[in-house]
Structure formats: C-alpha cells, structure tokens
Amino acid sequence: MIYLEPVCYADDDLTFVQAFELSDTKPADYWSADECSNIKTTIKRHYLDKQRNTCCYCRQIIIVDHGRVWDTEHIVPRKTHPGFMFTPQNLALACPDCNGHKASKQTLIEPNTSMYPSTGDSFLVVHPHFDSYEEHIAMVGLVYSGISDKGTWTVVNCDLNRHAGRAFGWPEPIADERFEDLVDDVFDGDGVAQGIIRAMIESDLSP
Numbered sequence: 001m002i003y004l005e006p007v008c009y010a011d012d013d014l015t016f017v018q019a020f021e022l023s024d025t026k027p028a029d030y031w032s033a034d035e036c037s038n039i040k041t042t043i044k045r046h047y048l049d050k051q052r053n054t055c056c057y058c059r060q061i062i063i064v065d066h067g068r069v070w071d072t073e074h075i076v077p078r079k080t081h082p083g084f085m086f087t088p089q090n091l092a093l094a095c096p097d098c099n100g101h102k103a104s105k106q107t108l109i110e111p112n113t114s115m116y117p118s119t120g121d122s123f124l125v126v127h128p129h130f131d132s133y134e135e136h137i138a139m140v141g142l143v144y145s146g147i148s149d150k151g152t153w154t155v156v157n158c159d160l161n162r163h164a165g166r167a168f169g170w171p172e173p174i175a176d177e178r179f180e181d182l183v184d185d186v187f188d189g190d191g192v193a194q195g196i197i198r199a200m201i202e203s204d205l206s207p
C-alpha cells in the first residue's frame with residue numbers, strides 16, 4: 001500500500017538525478033548547491049500538492065504555498081545516506097518544527113543498506129509513503145500518542161506534543177513522565193478536549 005504518491009522526475013530533472021546517482025561523490029551538503037534549486041522546486045511543488053498542505057509528521061495544515069514555509073524532509077537523513085537525497089520515496093514535506101526536531105536521527109532499522117527499502121517494516125519512523133498514520137499515531141486535538149513502536153518513536157523524536165505544550169504554556173522540551181501519564185489517560189478515557197483539560201487540572205501540571 002502506498003500512502004503518498006512519489007515524485008516522478010522528467011526531462012531535465014530526470015537527467016539531473018541520473019547524473020547524481022552515477023557520480024562517485026555524493027556530499028550531503030550538495031542539497032544546498034545552486035544547481036539543485038530547480039529540482040528542489042519540483043519536489044516541493046509535488047509534495048505540497050499531494051500532501052494538501054499537511055505536515056507528514058504532525059498532520060497540522062499550513063495554508064501557505066510559499067516554499068519558505070515548508071521543509072523538504074529526507075526521511076532517511078541525507079547526512080547519513082546522501083545517496084537517497086533524490087530518491088522519491090525518501091522525500092516528503094514537513095513543517096520546519098517537526099523537521100528541526102527530527103534533524104538527522106537515523107530512521108533505518110538496518111542503516112547499512114545501499115538499497116532504499118520498499119516497505120515500512122524497515123523504518124523506525126512512521127514512513128509517510130509506506131505507513132498508515134492512523135495505524136501508528138492517535139491524535140486528540142493537539143495531543144499525540146504512539147499506538148505502535150514506530151508511532152511512539154515519531155511522537156518522541158519529532159516532539160509532536162510540543163503543540164499541546166505551547167497551547168497550555170508548558171516549558172519546553174516536554175520531558176516529564178507525568179505528561180506521558182496524562183496522554184495515556186486522555187486516550188484511555190473519553191478522548192475529548194475537555195478530558196485533556198480536566199486531566200491537566202487534576203494532575204497539577206501547571207508550569
């Protein structure tokens with residue numbers, strides 16, 4: 001099952017990517033080179049359209065098309081695997097906050113691979129192309145809870161509960177076990193926003 005249609009390179013973009021794939025040197029910072037500007041535009045336009053302005057990790061919708069608002073996300077970091085820099089299945093759009101928190105954390109279960117995996121089983125993260133978000137992460141308002149190992153990995157490593165923390169004025173980063181208990185309570189209970197607020201008051205989690 002494919003959950004996100006990968007970008008399909010054509011014409012000059014295809015020639016450009018093929019040249020990169022064949023080159024012996026693939027520096028991770030090549031992404032910032034001037035000659036990559038056209039292909040980066042192609043990638044951003046494609047995923048902005050396919051993801052409908054929705055971040056692949058926090059699922060927040062940002063109704064701004066300008067590329068400055070969006071980060072092209074390398075699901076396997078290009079720092080560790082520059083060879084996957086233009087691999088369509090390794091690309092998606094993320095909001096800058098999710099992208100910043102995820103940074104260059106390794107997402108491959110077996111990092112010593114030269115072939116890009118074709119299923120979600122090979123990844124620690126909820127993969128935007130291969131995994132059903134709803135099967136791994138539950139959302140109630142601004143609160144996220146992992147319902148699988150990779151769901152939890154994504155919630156923690158993208159710091160998805162930062163939204164709830166900001167909304168309620170909590171200090172960052174959120175690294176308090178009481179918060180984890182609260183999230184569990186929310187998802188075990190009636191699952192409505194009032195339940196979140198009530199549980200916060202009862203848990204005395206004010207900053």
Ligand SMILES: [Zn+2]
Binds near residue numbers: 055
């Ligand atoms: Zn996000």
